[in-house]
Each structure stands twice: as C-alpha cells, then as structure tokens.
Amino acid sequence: MQECVCSFSEALGCIITSYRVRAVFRLTEGLRTFSHVTDDAYLKGMNRPVHQDMSAYPMESHTVWSALYERQREHLEGKASPLFLNSLDEMRHTLRKEGVPEVARMEAQLKETTGWTLKIVPGLIPEEAFFALLARQCFCTSVWVRRRDQFDYLEEPDMFHDTFGHIPPLMNQDFADFMQLFGEIGVEFTNSGNAEGLLGLARLYWYFIEFGFLRDAAGEPKLFGAGIMSSYGETQHAWSLREKLRPFDLEEVTATSYRTDTIQSTYFVLDSLDALKNDLRNWAGRAA
Numbered sequence: 584m585q586e587c588v589c590s591f592s593e594a595l596g597c598i599i600t601s602y603r604v605r606a607v608f609r610l611t612e613g614l615r616t617f618s619h620v621t622d623d624a625y626l627k628g629m630n631r632p633v634h635q636d637m638s639a640y641p642m643e644s645h646t647v648w649s650a651l652y653e654r655q656r657e658h659l660e661g662k663a664s665p666l667f668l669n670s671l672d673e674m675r676h677t678l679r680k681e682g683v684p685e686v687a688r689m690e691a692q693l694k695e696t697t698g699w700t701l702k703i704v705p706g707l708i709p710e711e712a713f714f715a716l717l718a719r720q721c722f723c724t725s726v727w728v729r730r731r732d733q734f735d736y737l738e739e740p741d742m743f744h745d746t747f748g749h750i751p752p753l754m755n756q757d758f759a760d761f762m763q764l765f766g767e768i769g770v771e772f773t774n775s776g777n778a779e780g781l782l783g784l785a786r787l788y789w790y791f792i793e794f795g796f797l798r799d800a801a802g803e804p805k806l807f808g809a810g811i812m813s814s815y816g817e818t819q820h821a822w823s824l825r826e827k828l829r830p831f832d833l834e835e836v837t838a839t840s841y842r843t844d845t846i847q848s849t850y851f852v853l854d855s856l857d858a859l860k861n862d863l864r865n866w867a868g869r870a871a
C-alpha cells in the first residue's frame with residue numbers, strides 16, 4: 584500500500600445507512616456526478632488517518648465493528664447474492680467479524696485471489712484519482728470506524744462500508760475485471776472531457792455497484808450493491824422492493840437519473856456478470 588496523498592475513499596461514495604437516504608454525493612444530475620472534490624480546509628477538518636495503526640483503535644471501535652458485522656451478516660442470509668456472501672465468508676480470517684480488520688491482511692488475500700490492492704484514504708477522493716486507481720486494480724478504503732451513535736446513519740463512508748460492502752465482490756474475477764474496465768473508461772472520459780459519458784458511469788456506479796441486484800444461479804434476484812450490503816436499513820428497504828425490479832440494461836441504467844435526497848425507489852437486477860464487461864466496453868465505444 585502506498586501512502587495516500589489524496590482525499591478520499593470511494594469514488595462515487597454513497598453511503599446509506601438508513602433508508603432515509605442521504606448520500607455523500609454532492610453532485611446533481613447534469614453536473615460532475617461523482618466528483619467528491621474536497622478542499623484543504625475540509626480535509627484538515629476531517630483529521631482522518633491515511634495509515635492504519637491497529638493500536639490506535641479504542642476497544643469501542645472493535646465492539647462496534649463486531650456488532651455491525653454480526654447483525655448485517657445475519658440480516659443478509661438468504662437475501663444477498665451468493666457471490667457476495669461466499670466471498671465474505673471466504674475472507675472471514677482477514678475481513679473478520681471479531682474486530683476492526685487489518686487492511687494489509689485483506690489486501691494480501693485480495694491480491695492473491697484477483698490481483699487487486701487496497702489504498703487507504705481519509706475520505707472521499709476526486710473522481711480522477713478514483714478512476715486511475717481502479718484502472719490499476721486498486722480500491723480505496725477509509726480506516727475510521729463509525730461511533731456507536733452513528734450505528735445506523737452516516738453522512739460519509741466509513742471503513743465498514745468501504746470494506747464489508749465493497750471488497751468481497753472484488754474477490755470475483757469477473758467483477759474485478761469489470762471494475763478495472765470501469766476505471767479505464769473513467770480515465771478515458773475524464774481525459775477527453777466526456778461529461779455525458781461520465782454521467783453514464785456515475786449512474787452505473789449508483790445503480791449497480793452501490794444499489795444493484797444480481798440474480799443467483801436459480802434466477803432469483805439477490806442483493807448485491809455495496810450501499811445495500813453495508814446498511815441494515817437499506818437491506819430491508821431494497822429487499823422489500825424485490826418484486827418491483829427493473830431488468831438491467833446498460834443503456835437504460837446509464838440514462839436513468841437518480842436522487843440522493845429521497846428514498847431509493849428504482850433498482851435494477853442484472854442477470855449475470857458474464858456479459859457485463861463486454862457490454863460496458865461496447866457502451867463506452869458508443870458513448871465516446
């Protein structure tokens with residue numbers, strides 16, 4: 584892991600820990616949808632670490648982590664995509680429930696499995712940096728853990744969202760490859776100033792990577808997106824709408840606006856990861 588000099592955690596970082604949806608997204612449709620540019624004063628105010636010092640966590644952080652993990656793992660049983668749950672369980676010795684996990688250990692397992700690495704960031708980072716990291720098979724995570732009084736509601740992603748929500752799918756090579764391509768296209772669109780293309784990527788991130796459903800081997804829609812997986816309230820809410828999902832079509836997803844200031848009501852369900860990478864490549868060609 585390299586020391587991080589930029590400011591943020593996940594690219595399109597939306598963290599929703601209750602179904603009173605509020606996202607970190609400051610962007611609105613038509614603007615730079617997933618930019619989380621923060622100024623120096625904000626960063627200084629955050630005072631968030633860019634290294635992980637395991638000895639610095641108070642016991643309360645470990646206790647909160649364990650409670651979050653155990654409640655959500657149980658809540659996801661039968662509802663979450665097997666792809667996600669199997670990877671989460673496979674990582675039980677690194678992304679563990681007993682206490683705040685070590686980023687270096689999670690990274691070692693991830694790297695051995697799909698070649699991905701992790702980078703510690705203090706908070707949200709600009710989309711340019713986020714895309715560039717994804718293109719290099721690197722995902723960002725914060726290392727601060729919410730307080731107990733923030734158990735069900737956060738205004739920005741913490742380590743539980745960044746790791747529990749986002750890392751398990753990166754153990755799957757198809758998803759990991761898709762994320763790398765997503766980053767490569769983001770870099771390309773950023774360099775070419777393709778605002779429309781970037782907006783499409785933001786919508787894809789929102790509707791799939793954060794709030795997507797994925798069908799299991801039996802064809803049943805299961806929860807998949809990180810914004811759902813890391814949130815008890817969002818899990819309940821999304822699961823209650825599983826009969827009202829829209830079929831995942833990349834053209835439709837990238838053309839569908841989303842709101843960050845109201846309860847999520849639109850969810851798409853992807854049949855399989857198999858064709859997603861090729862579909863994204865073809866869409867990017869048309870959107871270039």
Ligand SMILES: [Fe+2]
Nearest residue numbers: 593596597809
């Ligand atoms: Fe996220």
